[in-house]
Amino acid sequence: MSCEVCGQDMLKANGCCGKQLRIDGKLYTRILYGNEDLSGLGFEPNVPERCGDCGCKKGFLHHWGCDLEVCPKCGRRLLSCECDDVALIVTEEEEAEVKANTEAGAGGTET
């Protein structure tokens, strides 16, 4: 099975591409598999060498759409968290666009 985003075989590739996410208009760095903050579990979780859902390796990015990816903004499962407007940033053009928009909106009202 190959990933729609990186085009690699999910069970053979190390991990996916696209290191950042745009959430609610801001850039966030994606959390690598194995780096999730699982401290709330209260025990040392068993993290297999490859993700049980998408097949990425420990220390690499989950393939996009993986059930187990954690949202860098709120720390919950990305697929079930309540953050709006989540988009994967793959190219430098997309990244530059978000930065330009962020800077244009900076210095506004902060409540």
Ligand SMILES: [Zn+2]
């Ligand atoms: Zn992928």
Ligand SMILES: [Zn+2]
């Ligand atoms: Zn995964």
Ligand SMILES: [Zn+2]
């Ligand atoms: Zn979230």
